[in-house]
Amino acid sequence: MSDYVYNLLKKHHSVRSFKKDPVSEESVKQLIEAGQSASTSSYLQAYSIIGIDDPEVKEDLKEVSGQPYVVENGYLLVFVMDYYRHAIVNENSKNDMSTSFESAEGLLVGTIDAALVAQNIATTAEDMGYGMVYLGSLRNDVERVREILELPEHTFPLFGMALGIPADNENGSPKPRLPIEHVFHQNKYNSDKEVQRRALSAYDQTVSKYYASRTNGERSETWSEQISNFMSAKQRLDMLEQLNKSGFIQK
Amino acid sequence: MSDYVYNLLKKHHSVRSFKKDPVSEESVKQLIEAGQSASTSSYLQAYSIIGIDDPEVKEDLKEVSGQPYVVENGYLLVFVMDYYRHAIVNENSKNDMSTSFESAEGLLVGTIDAALVAQNIATTAEDMGYGMVYLGSLRNDVERVREILELPEHTFPLFGMALGIPADNENGSPKPRLPIEHVFHQNKYNSDKEVQRRALSAYDQTVSKYYASRTNGERSETWSEQISNFMSAKQRLDMLEQLNKSGFIQK
Structure with a gap:
């Protein structure tokens, strides 16, 4: 294998x-x-x-x-x-x-x-x-x-x-991806908004830290901030x- | 490499x-x-x-x-x-x-x-x-x-x-793909219909032979026949x- x-x-x-x-x-x-x-x-x-x-x-x-x-x-x-x-x-x-x-x-x-x-x-x-x-x-x-x-x-x-x-x-370097439980659902879609919000919130911190470490603190936006700005353009x-x-x- | x-x-x-x-x-x-x-x-x-x-x-x-x-x-x-x-x-x-x-x-x-x-x-x-x-x-x-x-x-x-x-x-087994010169164009698209028809005609024979050899001659349609039937459905x-x-x- x-x-x-x-x-x-x-x-x-x-x-x-x-x-x-x-x-x-x-x-x-x-x-x-x-x-x-x-x-x-x-x-x-x-x-x-x-x-x-x-x-x-x-x-x-x-x-x-x-x-x-x-x-x-x-x-x-x-x-x-x-x-x-x-x-x-x-x-x-x-x-x-x-x-x-x-x-x-x-x-x-x-x-x-x-x-x-x-x-x-x-x-x-x-x-x-x-x-x-x-x-x-x-x-x-x-x-x-x-x-x-x-x-x-x-x-x-x-x-x-x-x-x-x-x-x-x-x-x-590889950019952090959404947590696996956020994109992967078992047997049916889990659309519980609270579950999704919790996963997004943790991911936002991960992404923010990733940018901060790559830019000596110059950039530190979260995933939600980034996609919100991009998608509203x-x-x-x-x-x-x-x-x-x-x-x-x-x- | x-x-x-x-x-x-x-x-x-x-x-x-x-x-x-x-x-x-x-x-x-x-x-x-x-x-x-x-x-x-x-x-x-x-x-x-x-x-x-x-x-x-x-x-x-x-x-x-x-x-x-x-x-x-x-x-x-x-x-x-x-x-x-x-x-x-x-x-x-x-x-x-x-x-x-x-x-x-x-x-x-x-x-x-x-x-x-x-x-x-x-x-x-x-x-x-x-x-x-x-x-x-x-x-x-x-x-x-x-x-x-x-x-x-x-x-x-x-x-x-x-x-x-x-x-x-x-x-x-891998099915024969379109000839490379049919899907791959250099620097701009070659839309010459005669060139395309010639390539398609050769490919049609390849596909027909592939099906015949896989089915002891029971199937022998060309690619053009197959996609024409499928796409008109x-x-x-x-x-x-x-x-x-x-x-x-x-x-």
């Missing part, structure tokens, strides 16, 4: 500072193959991956994201929900498949498919010695990302991933419009 | 036939911890996991899914998009966070968060010697799943996972309604 992967995953932390060394072509190929090996809903494989090493494309995407590590990395990936190839099959079919990818079900399937692929790639990359960070910030301007990557209809850019050898001064309220425009959630 | 995870993932195939042996409590705990270690969008951790060993709960979920392995497994997990705890934080906050989880952006964040956690669990389980299969079929009747698991508002059951020691007669067209009812995609 191996605990190799368990130990690898427990060490995970996002890396945002990379050496300039490019990820080799051979490694990229292995990463994509590992990604493709993930389970896929009903064999649909409703995703594509754009691999980016062109500095101009990286610069353009950095303008969308605002994060320097969109340019400064060993390799950049963008994960796309993709029913373009299914639409091509549909062109020559007497069956009407459009409902399948224009429905909210199609959105869930494509999003989950792409995320499973991405997480396989993340785990494989970390095992190879690379660091990685996800880039939800590409959703700041979906229309611009579609232009930059020339994405056709029936596709949608979900998120990116920057990869590379961690910089020498990179000193990230009303970000990316155009997402439904962007999904609609790209052909998703039509019915 | 380790290729341990690469080799593990390349061997992945879904297992649908398990021994009766339960997954030990210690293993379940390790799996949940490995899941929680996944990256999470803006630290939101917008998911919960329901672990199920109660035979009655399994029976109820099997009625929704229609798959025998929802009952016959070593352990069952259900992955839930979860903003219930964020809503609790919101109750005592002067900030209004509701837009964040009622928007399409909130749906993407929660779905991706849950899928990353699930794929960490899948990989860790396979490394431990277990087999697994995802259960999108729980979305056949979201309302019933909500009842069975007593899910509160601001949560949504996305998919399940059956786990266990593969049965002695289990003989699955108009399944789960209530998903947007179900998401709306659970508080998602309100704006």
